[in-house]
Amino acid sequence: MNSKTILITIFRWIALLFLQIFLLRNTSYYNLSTPFVYPLFLLVLPFGIPNILLFVFAFFTGLTVDAFYDTLGVHTSACVALALVRVIFISVSVNKDALDNPEPSLGNMGLKWFLLYALLCLFFHHLVVFFLEAFKFSEFGYTLTRALLSVILSLLAILLLEFTFHNKKSS
């Protein structure tokens, strides 16, 4: 990791959390679907990142979001779950030795791979968020609907951001 990557990562963290907390926190579609874009920060962390660092980043990103959402523990758990899904998915689908790309972004990996990657990660993240938030199974159907609809909205928002900022092979 060179200093440029570190700077970009820090900037991305601040920008995505700002966007999430001050704009998207108040956004929803009939209270059914709320977009979460901050997981993008964890999605596009470099391939070479040690697992322990990835989990620490996930933990503290979630903790920050929780502090602003007044939902202590919910996003923290969800981000940690996302980190695990990320590790598994990358180890299954990417050959690390033959890899010359620095990070798993849309521009580097192509639309098909990124779409599946983001969809899986977001699905588990949202599932944990909405079920821990409801914290009871009597609203099971409703919570599941909320989670699935939110995945769609989050995925669209994340693709939009990726297409805007990453749509070329980074050197």
Added chain:
Amino acid sequence: MRNLWIFINKYNAFLFFIIFFTIGIALTLQNNAYQKSVSLNSTNEIVGGIYQRLNVFKRYLNLGQVNDSLALENAKLKTQLISLSNLDSSKTVVVRDTVNQQQFTLFSARVIKNSITLRNNVITINKGFKDGVERDMAVISPGKGVIGFVENVSANLATIRTLLHKNTLISINIKKNNAFGSLVWGDDNFDYQTAYVKEIPNHIKVNVGDTIITSGSGGFPKGIEIGKVIKTGITGDSFLSLKIKLFNNFSTLQYVYLIKDRLAKEQKTLETKRPDEQ
């Protein structure tokens, strides 16, 4: 030992996952419990400070609407004042010491963080225990409607668990016949403009358009208008459920009134006293 080390090295992601996920779940459970000790929420100095700064800009957007509602309330109060001052003062009046007798005192606070899109919505206000805010104080909105209860209090800030939260339950009456029930949000209804009234006995007759008021317990004064019935006849097991439209709009909330109940402590100690202690 070496094998263990190899095992840990190979599956370190699972290990980290289990460690951090356990911490996360523990935090969630702790946050769901009534007694909380970690104050990593919007009453926190840093988090609250950021919200407060941002709110300075956001306030201007709804200024017109706030002005209208305040003017409306002023007009109402003025009408009351006029009717009071026109009383015949030549009669003998029994003087009552209202300063010491008054049970409820209201004071206002500004909302610095609002929330309506989550399952459990918490708002943050700019008054804390320095201004006399206490835990479990009742909160109402300007004009008509109830907001919820004070949850966490720090020096200068406090969070309010609004009606739009799974732990909020407000005791209500139907205005025309004083039937008791409780107001909840959720159960497949997550529109911030409607809520459910539960636990109304089946024999009570309720019509669409009936007004729901607070019952006077739980820190709210009796008779605050909450909403109108829009759907009746949703039967549970042995109780009736009503869908109601709330009078207040949570999405444009700017100011709230906190209610200080002089007798709250007395009532609580009395009601939680066990029979054998009496």
